[in-house]
Amino acid sequence: MRCRPSQEHFCRHCHTRNHCVAAGLTPDELIDLAKVMNFGQRLAANEHLYAAGDVVNTQYHVRSGMLKSYFINRQGEESVTGFYLPGDVVPNFGAGGRSLQNVIALDASSVCTTSNNGAQASEKVWQAIGSRAHGVAHDAFMHQLTLKAHSAQARFAGFCVQMSQRLGRLGRDPNYISTPMSRTDIASYLGLTLESLSRVVSRMKQSGVIAADRAHIGILKPETLTALAPHLS
Amino acid sequence: MRCRPSQEHFCRHCHTRNHCVAAGLTPDELIDLAKVMNFGQRLAANEHLYAAGDVVNTQYHVRSGMLKSYFINRQGEESVTGFYLPGDVVPNFGAGGRSLQNVIALDASSVCTTSNNGAQASEKVWQAIGSRAHGVAHDAFMHQLTLKAHSAQARFAGFCVQMSQRLGRLGRDPNYISTPMSRTDIASYLGLTLESLSRVVSRMKQSGVIAADRAHIGILKPETLTALAPHLS
DNA sequence: CGGGTTCTTGAACCAGCTCAATATGAGTGG
DNA sequence: CCACTCATATTGAGCTGGTTCAAGAACCCG
Numbered sequence: 001m002r003c004r005p006s007q008e009h010f011c012r013h014c015h016t017r018n019h020c021v022a023a024g025l026t027p028d029e030l031i032d033l034a035k036v037m038n039f040g041q042r043l044a045a046n047e048h049l050y051a052a053g054d055v056v057n058t059q060y061h062v063r064s065g066m067l068k069s070y071f072i073n074r075q076g077e078e079s080v081t082g083f084y085l086p087g088d089v090v091p092n093f094g095a096g097g098r099s100l101q102n103v104i105a106l107d108a109s110s111v112c113t114t115s116n117n118g119a120q121a122s123e124k125v126w127q128a129i130g131s132r133a134h135g136v137a138h139d140a141f142m143h144q145l146t147l148k149a150h151s152a153q154a155r156f157a158g159f160c161v162q163m164s165q166r167l168g169r170l171g172r173d174p175n176y177i178s179t180p181m182s183r184t185d186i187a188s189y190l191g192l193t194l195e196s197l198s199r200v201v202s203r204m205k206q207s208g209v210i211a212a213d214r215a216h217i218g219i220l221k222p223e224t225l226t227a228l229a230p231h232l233s
Numbered sequence: 234m235r236c237r238p239s240q241e242h243f244c245r246h247c248h249t250r251n252h253c254v255a256a257g258l259t260p261d262e263l264i265d266l267a268k269v270m271n272f273g274q275r276l277a278a279n280e281h282l283y284a285a286g287d288v289v290n291t292q293y294h295v296r297s298g299m300l301k302s303y304f305i306n307r308q309g310e311e312s313v314t315g316f317y318l319p320g321d322v323v324p325n326f327g328a329g330g331r332s333l334q335n336v337i338a339l340d341a342s343s344v345c346t347t348s349n350n351g352a353q354a355s356e357k358v359w360q361a362i363g364s365r366a367h368g369v370a371h372d373a374f375m376h377q378l379t380l381k382a383h384s385a386q387a388r389f390a391g392f393c394v395q396m397s398q399r400l401g402r403l404g405r406d407p408n409y410i411s412t413p414m415s416r417t418d419i420a421s422y423l424g425l426t427l428e429s430l431s432r433v434v435s436r437m438k439q440s441g442v443i444a445a446d447r448a449h450i451g452i453l454k455p456e457t458l459t460a461l462a463p464h465l466s
Numbered sequence: 467c468g469g470g471t472t473c474t475t476g477a478a479c480c481a482g483c484t485c486a487a488t489a490t491g492a493g494t495g496g
Numbered sequence: 497c498c499a500c501t502c503a504t505a506t507t508g509a510g511c512t513g514g515t516t517c518a519a520g521a522a523c524c525c526g
Binding site for chain 2: 071073074075077079081091093100126127130137138140141143144145147148150191230231232233
Binding site: 150182183184194195198199201202214 | 471472473474475482483
């Protein structure tokens with residue numbers, strides 16, 4: 001829409017084309033992908049992609065920025081269920097066709113969408129989309145292991161290790177994690193209280209394993225950090 | 234294989250046909266499904282379906298019995314990551330094409346397999362398979378919320394509620410949960426110690442919310458149980 | 467430079483973990 | 497069918513670490 005490359009060639013000029021659903025597709029397949037994809041919807045920081053109760057018929061692919069998903073139960077308690085980086089497909093769990101989760105941009109972000117109505121694209125394209133969703137499910141599986149770690153330190157170390165790995169896969173510096181989310185969000189994601197997380201972060205800064213301010217975490221001793229998250233093997 | 238209905242009509246005579254990937258498919262589509270499916274591999278109790286490190290190229294669909302998946306880290310610590318009922322697709326997470334998890338039958342069980350090499354089946358069939366996998370991912374999502382519950386009681390209540398819902402979907406009595414897995418397995422699945430779980434179970438038996446022996450859990454007060462797992466909304 | 471949110475730090479409490487002993491039950495063999 | 501055995505489950509006591517409640521500090525925003 002508006003002034004941008006033609007739909008057919010959008011992906012070819014996208015800076016995340018090697019890390020998203022388009023990765024590994026041939027030029028012909030990219031054109032095929034374009035049949036089912038809408039490109040580059042922009043989101044401002046703190047803008048919702050969708051809310052619990054919305055009917056979500058499309059898959060969202062993160063193009064830039066970072067998003068978080070969260071769940072609110074009947075008591076009004078909020079639980080952060082995931083953070084999504086470029087290339088990730090935002091998992092969409094529903095009941096009765098309506099989303100259970102809220103998804104919000106943490107930073108200025110952009111997303112592309114695919115819709116699964118009609119089989120307009122080739123098998124290869126569907127496989128690529130499925131493969132992306134599988135990768136996110138894999139991340140969720142690892143997070144399940146992190147949530148079972150007993151100590152707050154192990155959980156936070158697991159968070160750092162996993163974010164580091166995900167950044168590495170994106171070709172970014174794996175030892176520099178930008179954290180547009182709040183400490184409260186990270187704590188919720190890890191099933192900890194804000195205070196417990198804060199103490200752990202302080203201790204790990206003290207011991208020189210990490211450096212951290214509000215918006216970033218720097219990994220100073222990667223091996224030590226990995227050793228602190230033994231549950232991830 | 235051996236003496237059983239012909240491949241094409243296996244599903245039509247299967248007792249889980251309404252709760253598995255075959256649910257909602259037309260007779261023609263069932264024949265289509267048969268092209269990519271192998272039927273009814275049997276497993277004895279405690280027999281592995283596959284182990285960590287195995288190359289798993291097929292999707293396993295539980296036909297009868299119950300299976301568990303577990304992960305072993307480098308410290309040799311075991312973590313139970315899921316239980317699978319008839320109709321479930323066993324999630325297969327891998328690294329370098331090799332499974333990260335072990336999957337073992339808890340009871341005498343049987344599984345069917347689909348392989349995704351070649352697009353021999355119709356789009357509808359692939360959608361059905363994808364939908365099944367999505368359902369299991371949904372269960373895993375709910376479990377994530379359960380793992381964040383602070384108290385042992387809330388976690389165990391969450392386990393019961395979720396198992397109850399899954400059984401209900403299978404058309405079984407939602408208030409009668411058979412538990413072929415050990416207490417240790419359940420505790421591991423919930424991120425608790427065996428002792429903590431045992432105490433919670435005793436307390437809930439005492440208060441008349443559930444009845445339980447080694448192999449079964451009976452839900453006596455469903456509303457109370459639900460109230461004990463507020464994190465699932 | 468305020469004003470308010472976010473984060474850090476402290477102290478006390480309590481739930482779950484650990485270690486330990488006992489009890490129950492399933493499986494086996496006489 | 498019963499007795500024995502071993503794995504599994506229960507119960508108890510004390511301890512550790514995370515939560516809770518509370519106060520103060522740092523930071524971003526306008």
